[in-house]
Amino acid sequence: MKDYNLLWLMPLLPFLGSIVCGALHFATLSARKKNPEVGAGPGALAAPVAILAMVGSFVVAVTAFFKLKGLDAAGRAMGVESSPWHWIDMGPFSVDLSMVVDPLSAIMILVITGIGTLIHIYSSGYIKGDPGFAKFFAYLNLFVAMMLMLVLSSNLVGLFVGWEGVGLCSYLLIGFWYDKGWPAEAGQKAFVVNRIGDACFLIGAFLLIRLFGTLDASDIAAGVAGILENGEQMKDLGLAALLMFGGACGKSAQFPLMVWLPDAMAGPTPVSALIHAATMVTAGVYLIARMNPVYAACPDVLFFIGCVGALTAFIGATSAIRQTDIKKVLAYSTVSQLGYMFLGLSTGVWAAAVFHLVTHAFFKGLLFLGSGSVIHGMHHEQDMYKMGGLRKHMPKTFLTFMVGAAALAGLPLLSGYFSKDEILFLAFGHGGGYIVLWAVGLISAAMTAYYTWRMVALTFFGEERFDVDKVHPHESPTSMTMPLMVLAVLAALGGLLNLPHVLPGYGVMKHWLEPVTDLGTRVFEATGFVESHAGATTEWLLLALGAGVALLFSHLGFRRYLNGPEPDMADARRAPGLTGFLGNAWRLDGIFEIFILIPVRLLSEFISAIVDKLCIDGAVNGVASMAKLIGDDTRKMTTGSVKSYAVWMGVGAAALSLLLIWI
Amino acid sequence: MNVPTEHLLILAAVLFSLGALGFLLRRNLIVILASVELMLNAANLTFLAGARAHSSVGPLNLDGPIFALFVILVAACEAALGLALVIAFYRQKQSVDIEAAAELRG
Numbered sequence: 001m002k003d004y005n006l007l008w009l010m011p012l013l014p015f016l017g018s019i020v021c022g023a024l025h026f027a028t029l030s031a032r033k034k035n036p037e038v039g040a041g042p043g044a045l046a047a048p049v050a051i052l053a054m055v056g057s058f059v060v061a062v063t064a065f066f067k068l069k070g071l072d073a074a075g076r077a078m079g080v081e082s083s084p085w086h087w088i089d090m091g092p093f094s095v096d097l098s099m100v101v102d103p104l105s106a107i108m109i110l111v112i113t114g115i116g117t118l119i120h121i122y123s124s125g126y127i128k129g130d131p132g133f134a135k136f137f138a139y140l141n142l143f144v145a146m147m148l149m150l151v152l153s154s155n156l157v158g159l160f161v162g163w164e165g166v167g168l169c170s171y172l173l174i175g176f177w178y179d180k181g182w183p184a185e186a187g188q189k190a191f192v193v194n195r196i197g198d199a200c201f202l203i204g205a206f207l208l209i210r211l212f213g214t215l216d217a218s219d220i221a222a223g224v225a226g227i228l229e230n231g232e233q234m235k236d237l238g239l240a241a242l243l244m245f246g247g248a249c250g251k252s253a254q255f256p257l258m259v260w261l262p263d264a265m266a267g268p269t270p271v272s273a274l275i276h277a278a279t280m281v282t283a284g285v286y287l288i289a290r291m292n293p294v295y296a297a298c299p300d301v302l303f304f305i306g307c308v309g310a311l312t313a314f315i316g317a318t319s320a321i322r323q324t325d326i327k328k329v330l331a332y333s334t335v336s337q338l339g340y341m342f343l344g345l346s347t348g349v350w351a352a353a354v355f356h357l358v359t360h361a362f363f364k365g366l367l368f369l370g371s372g373s374v375i376h377g378m379h380h381e382q383d384m385y386k387m388g389g390l391r392k393h394m395p396k397t398f399l400t401f402m403v404g405a406a407a408l409a410g411l412p413l414l415s416g417y418f419s420k421d422e423i424l425f426l427a428f429g430h431g432g433g434y435i436v437l438w439a440v441g442l443i444s445a446a447m448t449a450y451y452t453w454r455m456v457a458l459t460f461f462g463e464e465r466f467d468v469d470k471v472h473p474h475e476s477p478t479s480m481t482m483p484l485m486v487l488a489v490l491a492a493l494g495g496l497l498n499l500p501h502v503l504p505g506y507g508v509m510k511h512w513l514e515p516v517t518d519l520g521t522r523v524f525e526a527t528g529f530v531e532s533h534a535g536a537t538t539e540w541l542l543l544a545l546g547a548g549v550a551l552l553f554s555h556l557g558f559r560r561y562l563n564g565p566e567p568d569m570a571d572a573r574r575a576p577g578l579t580g581f582l583g584n585a586w587r588l589d590g591i592f593e594i595f596i597l598i599p600v601r602l603l604s605e606f607i608s609a610i611v612d613k614l615c616i617d618g619a620v621n622g623v624a625s626m627a628k629l630i631g632d633d634t635r636k637m638t639t640g641s642v643k644s645y646a647v648w649m650g651v652g653a654a655a656l657s658l659l660l661i662w663i
Numbered sequence: 664m665n666v667p668t669e670h671l672l673i674l675a676a677v678l679f680s681l682g683a684l685g686f687l688l689r690r691n692l693i694v695i696l697a698s699v700e701l702m703l704n705a706a707n708l709t710f711l712a713g714a715r716a717h718s719s720v721g722p723l724n725l726d727g728p729i730f731a732l733f734v735i736l737v738a739a740c741e742a743a744l745g746l747a748l749v750i751a752f753y754r755q756k757q758s759v760d761i762e763a764a765a766e767l768r769g
């Protein structure tokens with residue numbers, strides 16, 4: 001369906017909201033200059049403005065969804081599309097940008113605007129009283145606009161604009177409290193690490209232009225089938241796919257580029273929930289699902305993606321076990337869950353990854369907001385060792401957090417259980433090398449259950465490990481608990497969206513996505529790639545195994561830490577090397593330091609000392625000293641004696657005359 | 664009696680050399696100016712000798728005498744300007760010694 005121009009409103013509303021909030025921020029600043037006691041000032045209006053923009057965007061998203069739902073399969077494959085904007089025209093290469101809602105982007109926009117609205121409401125409570133109140137909402141709205149741009153663009157160029165835009169907003173929001181120092185550094189780290197991935201993305205896009213002459217997603221999808229027989233072009237396509245995955249690695253925090261995500265927790269907690277759990281970090285997953293025909297044509301790249309995903313899931317889960325900061329646990333958990341999504345993509349069943357993306361957005365968004373509520377109630381305490389017993393003080397946060405934790409741990413019938421087991425089942429069913437990936441995924445799932453319930457036990461159970469009379473932990477205001485409750489319902493029931501094959505009413509999301517994923521499936525038919533061999537019996541067995549593992553390790557983690565963090569100290573005494581290794585996330589930062597930062601620094605020292613000081617400064621100073629040297633000698637000709645001038649003049653005149661006579 | 668042109672040219676060369684040596688060797692500014700006059704007049708003599716030599720073999724040629732007249736004119740101007748400079752120089756230095764003007768030594 002063409003020319004549904006209301007779609008432009010979706011990114012535009014938050015964008016306008018961002019501009020208004022920015023103006024309100026400047027108004028607040030000038031009001032504060034006149035009267036420092038003014039407090040929030042005109043900035044207080046920012047929250048309603050931003051939330052209204054989000055609600056408007058959400059309404060447009062819902063209408064677009066229903067428009068799409070009303071179409072038949074062929075119409076859904078085309079999607080609901082705005083009229084194109086003839087953006088770039090460079091002879092053979094042109095860019096027509098339009099906003100497209102197809103089944104894949106429909107899911108994304110509902111998640112982004114839906115959860116985005118909830119988190120905006122939550123933020124109005126969380127960030128209250130901060131001097132940058134309006135600025136925060138300006139950034140947050142801009143982020144949503146950019147994220148919508150990313151998922152709605154019909155063209156990879158538009159997607160890249162959104163891709164960079166969300167990176168910028170992520171940087172701004174991680175460093176929101178830049179005056180504390182380390183958040184600014186964390187923002188820089190995120191930006192620089194992402195830049196490595198973005199460079200890969202761009203090179204991949206250039207390769208795609210060379211292959212297909214266009215960056216329009218649907219044209220590329222249609223073009224893949226045409227080059228399957230051409231070995232040379234397939235090599236280029238494989239390279240492009242790999243480079244695009246490199247971009248996804250940066251944005252979606254996959255090994256080895258995941259080091260920025262744990263540091264990104266320096267930002268305010270709603271930011272962690274929206275950007276670093278629910279939406280932005282899933283952009284890489286979206287990118288690969290969007291380009292699924294390209295990846296379907298390169299099974300080797302797919303397997304590589306699976307290896308990276310499983311390894312990341314494992315590293316993330318093992319690192320989360322030893323964290324003491326509640327947000328760091330969730331950050332490493334996010335890294336790990338993103339690994340599962342890429343493992344899901346690598347099985348060739350794109351819907352499984354998108355399903356986990358959605359449920360993860362629900363339960364991880366919920367957990368982050370819950371942790372934010374805890375941090376808010378504990379007056380900015382993030383160390384779980386200094387918490388405990390909070391279930392009595394903040395019952396609403398406690399109950400909703402339990403739901404999120406159960407979903408993350410994969411306890412039966414909750415959303416995380418279905419989405420994670422779907423991915424593990426597909427990896428198992430695929431056979432071959434994927435069996436190893438399945439095993440790694442299962443071990444990570446066990447550890448996920450363990451660290452999740454360790455976190456719950458340390459935070460909410462046991463004795464209070466702080467002075468109750470001094471700290472006064474309190475339940476958060478309604479503006480913060482309301483989003484928690486909505487998300488708790490979604491996290492609990494999200495599994496219904498895509499039940500396993502063996503249950504009645506299965507695969508709603510899988511069928512919904514078929515118009516998009518069929519493109520890849522058709523390529524699979526041409527290349528002979530079989531997604532999964534497993535039958536119903538295997539599925540039942542694996543569902544039971546997943547449930548058993550989750551329950552067992554949840555129990556272990558919960559029981560062990562019920563009475564406080566002493567088991568951690570005991571572990572550290574028994575195996576100091578290993579606990580330190582895991583606590584520092586496999587010392588990846590140290591490895592980066594040794595293999596990248598120190599060489600770069602040494603190279604910079606070399607360039608500064610040798611190239612700059614010697615060569616460049618040498619050339620500049622050399623010219624000056626040369627002039628001085630020549631001057632020192634020639635100035636002696638100026639003797640000041642008129643007679644010597646006369647002699648020179650005579651000699652010159654004589655020489656000229658001789659010259660004239662002889663020539 | 665007809666003086667040969669060679670003699671005139673030799674006389675001019677001797678006069679010019681005397682002037683040049685005087686210009687280079689004497690330190691008194693006024694003597695230096697006089698030496699310049701001597702050189703200019705040596706040049707005049709060359710012009711006139713050349714004009715005479717040319718006219719004796721062909722039609723009358725007045726280029727040489729006219730050039731000599733111009734040189735006398737320029738010499739008059741130069742003498743006026745030069746002497747004014749000498750006076751100014753004397754006021755500045757209380758001396759007419761050329762060695763006193765060495766401000767621009769490098």
